[in-house]
Amino acid sequence: MNSIKRFAIPLGLIALFAVMMGVTSVSADSNISTPLTLRNHITVSGGSIHLGDIFDGFEVPNDGNGGGTGGGISGDTIVAYAPQPGRRAVFDAKWLSRVAQRYQLDWRPTTRLDRVVVDRASTVINAEDIAAVLRQELAARGNAQNIDLELSNRNLLVHIDSDLPATLEVVNIATESRRGQFSAIIAVPAGDPQARRITVTGHMFPVVEVPVPARILRPGNPIRESDIVWKRVRIGSVRNDAVTDINEFLNQEPKRPLSANNMVLRTDLRTPVTVSKGMLVTMVFRSATMVLTASGRAMEAGSTGDFISVRNTQTNTTVDARILGPNRVEVAALRQLASSEGEVQ
Incomplete structure (x- = not known):
């Protein structure tokens, strides 16, 4: 009968043999001999991070096996998942060192502060x-x-x-x-x-359209329809005294500069100035039988229909008068024209 001889192989030797085989396999497949440079900050668009994303200097072309599986190691070899779109991941020197050792790369960290910041591109x-x-x-x-x-x-x-x-x-x-x-x-x-x-x-908010200036509107210029555009605003933001009808704008002028695209209050508008401050005006008194006039000087500016102070140039007395139109005002009592050289018309 043939005898079977049994040999005892130390476990340590088996482990060493396995490690050597693993290293040999990676080293043989890698073919990476060119010194590599670490990329400190990268942006990736896909869901994976590759060796070529992290290290610069790979010369081995893509082996066509979808990231290095089943063939030689290249820059396309996947080493980690990318962060979620718009997020960031940081890989420190210890992790980078393990990757370099795993793939037998010609790279070692220079300091423990070496790291790679990976941003995931996003829309x-x-x-x-x-x-x-x-x-x-x-x-x-x-x-x-x-x-x-x-x-x-x-x-x-x-x-x-x-x-x-x-x-x-x-x-x-x-x-x-x-x-x-x-x-x-x-x-x-x-x-x-x-x-x-x-x-x-x-x-959800209910809205309404209101007329607003299409551009900056300044005093002295009558407002035309072409100066106005419509704007959708929330009903809750519309004040009771806000202009909501375009007809309230027409033939009016701003009392102050009005900014574009903002709601306007009724108190921001006035009829165009027909009498300027310091202007010579004709003061008129009317009754059922006569019309008397005298010369005066406007002490303030105003629009048609406004009451302003006017100084009689003959008597130097100041009276209140209502503006009738350009350069023409009306006084309410005949005595306000007293001692003037008024003329009957």
């Missing part, structure tokens, strides 16, 4: 983008003509992969008109089965 969708698509959805339902929307989170920013289209789809929207609230589910990108779904809430 940003903000709160106004979402509000706009919600308005379109409500308009399609026929109930958004006089409604303004505001998201509860007005600083909302949604980051999606930069390779994906920045399209939005309203999956569902529910409104509570009595309380002026809404909630909605938005899918990004639109029509994608793997789309990210975002739940948003907010408030």
Whole structure:
């Protein structure tokens, strides 16, 4: 009978043999002999981080096996997951050293402060983008003509992969008109089965159109229809004394400069100045039988219909007079023309 001889191999030798085989395998496949340079700050667009993203100096071309699996190590070899779109990850010297050893790269950290900052590229969708698509959805339902929307989170920013289209789809929207609230589910990108779904809430506000200056309007210039545009504003922001009818603007002029695209108060307008301060005017008194006139000087400016102070140039007395038109005022009592050299007309 043949005898079977058994040999005892020390466990330490087995472990050493396994390590040597592993190192030999990586070293043989790597073919990386060129010194590499660390990239301190990188931006990636996909979901993976590759050796070539972290280190500069790879000369081995892509082996066509989708990131180095099953073939030689190259700059396309995947070593980590990328952060989420719009987020950042930091890999320190210890992690980088392990990667270099694992793939037998010609690189060692120079200090323990060596690191790589990885940013994930993204397309940003903000709160106004979402509000706009919600308005379109409500308009399609026929109930958004006089409604303004505001998201509860007005600083909302949604980051999606930069390779994906920045399209939005309203999956569902529910409104509570009595309380002026809404909630909605938005899918990004639109029509994608793997789309990210975002739940948003907010408030609805009734709006109205009001006339506002199309440009800066200054005193001395009568307001024309071409100077006015219409602006949608929330009803709650319209004051009782605000101008809401364009006819209130026409043939008026500003008392002070009016800024563009802002609501105007009725007290900001006046009829155009027809008598300037210091202007010589004709003072008129009328009765059923006669009309008397005298010369005067306006002590203040005013528009047709305003009462201003006028000094009689003959008597140096000051009277109140109502402006009739350019250079012409009317006094209420005959005694106000007394001692003047008025003439009967």
